[in-house]
Amino acid sequence: MFVESYRKELWFEASRRRELINITSHIDQCLKESNIKEGLILINAMHITASVFINDDESGLHSDFEKWLEKLAPEKPYSQYRHNGFEDNADAHLKRTIMGREVVVAVTGGKLDLGPWEQVFYGEFDGMRKKRVLVKIIGE
């Protein structure tokens, strides 16, 4: 078959500064629309204070992530970061670095080829405004 491609932007608006949103069903929907059966799907945050990552949809773990990221890259005091002259989101750049910008997932038989507990998340670290995730699929 010839190579085919698909592109979509998904918009999310977190109601808090930090939030983890399960976007797996949105990605499933994109894959259906694409009609691509075999290939690779790239899902990336288009903003540099947000993340797309894969892990478990378990609220205890999400609370552990919040506490852990605050330990490794604390939000406050804002003055500890040189980036925070006009901004207050330096910690969000660091937190997203830990969590990662993107995931690449295999597409097999027209489905996301995920392990049993793998779920795709949008990780917001500087929220309360609309931000985008890019979905790009190539294959056949």
Place this chain on the structure above:
Amino acid sequence: MFVESYRKELWFEASRRRELINITSHIDQCLKESNIKEGLILINAMHITASVFINDDESGLHSDFEKWLEKLAPEKPYSQYRHNGFEDNADAHLKRTIMGREVVVAVTGGKLDLGPWEQVFYGEFDGMRKKRVLVKIIGE
């Protein structure tokens, strides 16, 4: 050429809770089986307490990784993590987040296009049971 794809699951069973296993020769073998000459290969852990990453095959460095990950995301006390109600592996989710879920490697002339010291590892952080790595190749 038309686009072609290849998929294989590789199974590993670490004999300890944490272990770094060099899987480069297994990936080479997949690439040979695929007969794909130019493209991209995705190698990802299918489990959310394990990692696939690229680094040096040097035992001193591996021991440094162990000590460092234990500093950044300690296994014990188990009670420090809310995920650890029925489980004891919250630290493994965090350690794998640092090490990464996946790598994407170029395929050039039918070979893994790796730098001089790049080796592909399966990083197990909650072992002593069989777990899977997914290999997906697309190209021509």
Place this chain on the structure above:
Amino acid sequence: MFVESYRKELWFEASRRRELINITSHIDQCLKESNIKEGLILINAMHITASVFINDDESGLHSDFEKWLEKLAPEKPYSQYRHNGFEDNADAHLKRTIMGREVVVAVTGGKLDLGPWEQVFYGEFDGMRKKRVLVKIIGE
């Protein structure tokens, strides 16, 4: 269209041990040379003490990255790392693990499909010698 591929090595020599170099224009140039319009581009460090990552081109943030990486994985004392028998760069392996080996970016309409502030960086953590970044594009 048929699947097409492109490969190039880019060489960089940081004048200091650690340096973040904006390589976005080099990647743009590779994409133009490739003549690929829709697909995926992989950009990875070929060395295991360096990183390719995406973030903001803001000097305050870059100084925050330096301070933060030194906190999470300090260079000295060298003797704290077992890897540092013949080498002194164990910290560089750890820093690059935090920052990531590679990025995958969508190619859309012949352009890098980046968000408004996304810039591609080469992150050097053991510099003062020539090292390589691999650019591989597949698509049509």
